[in-house]
Amino acid sequence: MAQQKKMVEAITSRDVDFAKWYTDIVKKAELADYSGVKGCMVIRPHGYAIWENIQKDLDRRFKKTGHENVYMPMFIPESLLQKEKDHVEGFAPECAWVTVGGSEKLAERLAVRPTSETLFCEHFAKVVNSYRDLPKLYNQWCSVVRWEKTTRPFLRTSEFLWQEGHTLHETREEAVEETKRMLQVYIDFYKETLAIPVVTGKKTEKERFAGAEETYTIEPMMHNGVALQGGTSHFFGDGFARSFGITFTGRDNTLQYPFQTSWGVSTRMIGALIMVHSDDDGLVLPPKIAPIQVAVIPVAQKKEGVLEKANELKNRLSDKDFRVKLDDSDKAPGWKFSQYEMLGVPIRVEIGPKDIANNQCVLVRRDTREKTVISLDELETAVEKLLLNIHDSMYEAALKNLREKTFEARTHEEFLDIAANKPGFIKAMWCGDSACEDQLKDETGGVKSRCIPFVEEHLSDTCVCCGKPAKHMVYWGKQY
């Protein structure tokens, strides 16, 4: 086995060099490749198939909560982007600008959308007149561009794929409810589909989305203790509506401003899948979004009846709607074992002459490598059960990592000591002043506030930075 494995080129060990391990997986699991355009990636079939499964699952959740998909233009005229002042300050510095169309210089520059609030607002202003037109519950799947200086596949790229929900409501309460509802949709999706636990809460003022009154976030922890902003849901109040002149005639016949939300997740989630679940043998994918859930590998496939039986198993599993691949290529079984481990396939089915003689096969799960011999009579039920089991184990392992790497700091010294020596999240009290956020970030080389959780613990009376009375308990941590 050890010898056969060498045929699939090994990757850098996760504990030796996390960053190199990450890019090795991106490359060896054939998820993405670099392109000739700075900071833009090619998403390869295996990577895109994961994205398609993510899309399908999320889209179902969005439609179930009453949302409709639309498509807005990819360009934003500079004057439109400028209509909301915080928003333009936040995004203009990282826009790609179209200045020439055909052979003519444009009278006005067009930003390639970094996000589409302004376009949705322009449209809302045209189609909303009465309270009867509300709510508008829209979502869009598209690519967006943010001109980044340093990039990494999936985690930070100049172009990325995402969904952006944009909704408009009659009342403040309804909009706040929507903001939280969609945050919950993301939390559920991360748990039920990606097998990733998250820390959740609201962002501090400093970390809010440009133009938002409140930003809610989900923060999964990567295996090395670093956070990834996994998804956000923003409440805009009626600020954008006022800037863009969106009004409606209310039930009391007065002209009113509607309340607005937006929320989004992106291909960055594929980066999270790698960094939360995967190991030194490659990708480990949660069964719900694995493009191949079961790889059937014949052993001694030239022996009579082996390929036929392997095919039969494949067909039985396909008929039950599992995503199955039979690899009957002439490569050695050991090479195939390693290859499908690299691709993150949750279950490998091994079937050889001895198995056939005993009416059995071997199931090997990707996450723990545990082998089980099962009767062929129970193939479908065993696979179904094992996939559910793998999902749960993966979630539990990630939760264990999150718990083990979450620390509490009650004093400034304690905070700096943990930040220097224990990668992970730090729970600590905060006075509410962004100057303390700046100071802690500087002192620790990048530890920032992640969020203020919905249920705060009382760890001490004073801010861990300045010693003034504490207002909130905050999760702190470095981020990708």
Add this chain to the structure above:
Amino acid sequence: MAQQKKMVEAITSRDVDFAKWYTDIVKKAELADYSGVKGCMVIRPHGYAIWENIQKDLDRRFKKTGHENVYMPMFIPESLLQKEKDHVEGFAPECAWVTVGGSEKLAERLAVRPTSETLFCEHFAKVVNSYRDLPKLYNQWCSVVRWEKTTRPFLRTSEFLWQEGHTLHETREEAVEETKRMLQVYIDFYKETLAIPVVTGKKTEKERFAGAEETYTIEPMMHNGVALQGGTSHFFGDGFARSFGITFTGRDNTLQYPFQTSWGVSTRMIGALIMVHSDDDGLVLPPKIAPIQVAVIPVAQKKEGVLEKANELKNRLSDKDFRVKLDDSDKAPGWKFSQYEMLGVPIRVEIGPKDIANNQCVLVRRDTREKTVISLDELETAVEKLLLNIHDSMYEAALKNLREKTFEARTHEEFLDIAANKPGFIKAMWCGDSACEDQLKDETGGVKSRCIPFVEEHLSDTCVCCGKPAKHMVYWGKQY
């Protein structure tokens, strides 16, 4: 009924002003809206839901024929676009150019992709080494930009949504076969899903895609006799491979150039759906891609038991996976009838107190307005049968229009006479010289060669334009 109808604002009659009728439907059926960006449209929920159904159906066909989805960057560096000289000549004049990223002027301009051959080629050159890596059967769903001077929603917009297939093969024969296979996938999709018959064949040299050795096309005819290029499939030979240095080691151990294809259809198909099927009361949608297939309209809904029964019918149909909407709003039934006709919903179910007493309901089909009273016991089977029937009738009606508006010209005079007086396609012989295509276009105000069909009829011995010996029978016509 006539009086009730007035409540939904009437649209321009198709026979009075086809162009205005078209834009009225786009607006009133809530398919798309104009945006503040020149030539770019907002695709609204009803329009986008049609696109999602189109995508789902086509994507299934692509995967069934072995294709995988990928995602390439949206930007093409100018030097990359220039690598194939015909290609850059064809597309550079209509590109949108990004010249500034963040706050810096870029060293090299980036084109927003008008099509992605060059990006696929760059990637192929990196990942293809041996005949074992072939074929590559890729597809991409994305938006592309072509800077248009005059635009019309769905038909010609500066940005549009499409899919572009890009494949790479070991031999010329295999690539030609792929080009034709995907053309056939489009033909089948138009017939089986959009209920639209097409004329098909290859383009003349003049009308070929920039850089292609051969372009195959499907050409549906709109109700007014004008053609729409409905989809194309290109064979590139090894031209791009040579320009981009894509090579592979063949079975005989020599270094070879692979052969390439690309093929695409776009949101323009939504324009075809309007112009082929719809009428003076609005959109008429083929059942396979209608976002709502059945609208249940309660009559006298305040009477006891009506809404309950309407809900029951809705649920029965939903359970059978029909896409159903119950409209229980307080608007009058007549308004609802007109509204769902405008939206193109294939079947309306009317249910009122008298119907309930008789254990029946009324089915009204959108295409012919025919009413049938059916027993509630046979609701599901009657709806299923009627939807199939509507599809077939719509196809037959479109085929009848195509046949009635296809003419034959044997002489120059006959050609000019038909072109001037009978909107539609003209079948006529051609010498093979593009000068004759230019002349006919000038003389007729825009009649161009549509395609050379796979099976050519022999209408006469000489070119309908110059009188020299004929090489091909060509379909001619004006186009959108």
